[in-house]
Every structure is written in structure tokens, then in C-alpha cells.
Amino acid sequence: MSTQSSVWFITGAGRGMGIDIAQAALAAGHSVVATGRDASRVLAAIGEHENLLTVSLDITDPAAAEAATAAAVERFGRIDVLVNNAGNFYAGYFENISDAQLRAQMETNFFGPLNVTRAVLPVMRRQRSGQVITVTSMAGLIGQEFCAAYAASKFALEGWMESLRFDLEPFGIKTMAVEPGFFRTELLVEGSSTIWPELEIEDYAERTATTIEAWKAMNGQQGGDPKKLAQALVILSDSGDLPLRFIAGADGMASEEQKLATIQSQIDAHRELSASLTYDA
Template identity: 70%
Template sequence: MSNVWFITGAARGMGVDLAKAALDAGHRVVGTARDAAKVTAALGEHENLLALSLDITDAAASAAAAEAAVERFGSVDVLVNNAGNFYAGYFEEISDEHFRAQMETNFFGPLNVTRAILPVMRKQRSGHVITITSAAGIIGQEFCAAYAASKFALEGWMESLQYDVQPYGIHTTIVEPGFFRTELLVEGASSIWPELSIDDYAERTTQTIAAWKSMNGQQGGDPAKLGAALVTIADLETPPLRFVAGADVVAGVEHKAQQLLDQVAAHRDLSSAMALENA
């Protein structure tokens, strides 16, 4: 069955591969980016593609894009919150302006788009909200204070959103990719280095930036395979609430889960002795 997919960040990186996978499967795609022409350039002209310009940090623009999607295709069945960027750095070297910009794009941006699309899905009594977070959305990492904060926030929102929308036939899925060969680490395009400098961090910052730069183009994950996997997941009658993408993240999540269990067990008696006396 042909569904209508609404994909943000569809002009480059993972969004392009996902849009291609959806189109190849016979679905109709609304692909958005800040410049719609770049979506068309990346995907080509296609009768089942509607390219839209959208800044996801603009709530009014998100509402207009949702309206245009319904006007063209009549519905929105799958929303993929994919657009995002990476403000890297140690916490003290990330300016307040950069930290807030990270949250605006990676957290409030998906909220804007989802807020615009959910009325359409509720009216249909069906839909699927897929939000791309990251391994950094479940495992804190060095040099990722702002990025991880934005992705952890997304996960908390998505875990709670499922309860809001389940009664209306709407599914939710969190997707946690590891290192895929996308453009996330392209300097200036998606990666923004810290604008502050503190002597204590200077050497570590220089070394870490060099390490991140060296990983660009060397990531082991194939975004085309992830795109195909998400099309498969969206077709499931009961899609997963969380999808861990990449062997590196599978191992990391298993380790994190064991850490949590170990930490609970280490202080179980103390943790459990918090009740009021005679309560």
C-alpha cells in the first residue's frame, strides 16, 4: 500500500537515502529542507515527490508545510523527524548561544513539525511518528554535551508521546543510529565547533576536533541500508518503540543497560529505604 511520508532534512545525508528508499518502495514523499531546490537536486524529479522549503525551527512554516502535504497527497502517514546538526565541544566551551541553537534545531524543531502533523494523523486515526535521535541520545559521550542533551530530550519526549497518541492509532518509533556515512561530520554544514576557548580544555579540544574530522567519510554504517530498514519497520503492524541502528550501538546499549542494572543493585537497600515511617 502506498503511504505518504513526510521527511525533514531530505536534501542530504541520511534523509536522501531514506527518501529514495520510500520512493523505491512505491510511497509518496514530502521531502523538506531549507531549500526545496536542493531536495529536487538530490532526488531528481519524481511524480511521487513534493519538495518543500522548510526551516524546522519555524512553527508557522511547519504548519504551512503540513497543509501543503495534505493538499498535494491527501494525507500524511509517516513522519520522519530527521533534520539536525551537531554543536560539538566540551560543555564550558559551548556558548549559551550555541547550546540554545542546538536545542532549537534538534529538539524544538521536531516538536514544531510533529505539532503540525499530528492533527492530520489524529483525523485519519492512523499514522507513525519516527524520530531520528542518536546513540548519543541514550549514551552520553565526550565532546557531545549539547548534542547529547538535545537527543536525550528527544527520547524523553518520544517515550512520553507514545501514550498521548496511541488511542488514535498513531505509532511512535525512536531510531538510534551509530556512525553512518552521512554528512553529519562535515564542518560548517552540520558540525559546528566550539566558539569559546578555555586553557584547561585547549589541548583536548584540538585533539578531539582532529579525531572527529578524521572520522568523516570513514563511518562504517551504510545509510541506504538504514533507509531500507526504516521502510520495513514502517510497514510493520506493530512497529518497535525503539530501533537501535548499527552493531556499534547494539553493543553500546547493551553495555548501558547492564550499567544501569549494576548501579541499581549496588545500592538497592539504600535506594529502597526512603519510605516515611508508619506510612
């Protein structure tokens, strides 16, 4: 385990899991650049600390990402661990989600992390070291009902992260996608991280109403403890040996094991047909 202090740069650190990640990193002796849309709210949420810098950052703004990166380097001289944590949840059936909502979902959950990572990578390349940790979701590997926009954004993140590692390995930069199951965060808090569909279509009306009530009832009942997840991320980062994916939570592991089994059964069911698609000799 590494005992050297690192500089962490965390997005979405003003609420939910971002607060826990920042506090866990600080408790482990690291320095933290904690970002959110309002730096004062981030500071109030995390608490004063001599090794903490809070910076206002809208991750959908590339110029803001560049400015936040510059502020981090000015204060601490380097960035060792980038945690792409900020995100939100546009819930609903595909036809009920407006085009504007779907694009907004991708801007925040997909292009936002790209903006921040693009700003930070030149710093890590100069150092020839660093870690890019991106919080995706169980929904990044498993499509779920009422999650068309959200799953699309998280699937995109998964593909980007899986390919990014090849770009960065020669520079000593490691990557890890974090796939949480259901954790007791603010993700399902209406008006905070969850946005319901704008469009009304009669065919979906009853299912939409029922599903919204089910999602609301789930808030505060999720089994995962975000503080424990934050501590796990610090442990993995400090080990210096990041897995390409960290499946977080018992429910996440069970669901993804079932997905793997389903894919294998689909391969087996049509193995001969699939293998027959090569050119004849």
C-alpha cells in the same frame, strides 16, 4: 507486510540520511514530501519522481511547518508517516559551547521536531492513523565526551518520544525513536552539520584540539551504511508494527547493551540503600 502506498513527510531530506530515506520510500512505492531549507536543492539531491513533492522548510519556524503540512495535504490528501530527521551537531566541551550555540542546538534538534510534529498531528488524528518516526541518536541514551549540547538535545527527544506514545495511541498513531550509532552521513562534515565550539578556555584547549582532529578523521570511516538504515526504516514502517525504539547498527547495539549492564550494576551496588528510603511503617 503492508502493500498499501503511504505518504511520507521527511525533514532534512536535502542531504545525508534524509536523501536515502526519501529514495527508499519512493522505491518502495510510497509518495514522499521531502523537505529542507531549499526545496530546489532537495529536488536536485533526490531526483525527479512523479510521487515526490519537495517543500522548503526551516523546522525552527512553526509557521513554515504549518505551511509545509498544508502543501503536503493539498498534494496527497493525507500524511501517513512523519520522519523527523533534520538535525545538526554542536560539538565541544560544555564550557566551550556558548549559550547561543547551546540554545541553537536545542532549537534545531529538539524544538524543531516538536514544531513539525505539532503541525502534522492534527492531520493524523483526523485520519485516526499515522506514524511518528524520530531520528535521535545513540547519544540520546549514552552521554559521550565532547557531546554535551548534542546529547542534551537527543536525550530530550528520547523523553518526549517515550511519553508522546501515550498521547497518540488512542488515535491509532504509532511512534518509534531511531537510535543510530555511527553512520557514514554528513553529520561530521564541517560547515555542513557539525559546528565547533565558539569559546576558548585554556584548560580545555589541548583536549579540544585533539578531539576535533579525531572527529574529523572519523568522517567517511563510520561503519554504518545509511542506505541500509533507510531501507530498514521502510521495512519497519511497512510492517505496521513499530518498536518504541530501533537501535540501528552493531556499534549502537553493543554500546547500549553496555549502558544497560552499567545501569543494572549501579542498581545492584546500592540496592539496600535505595530500598531503605521509604517511610517507616
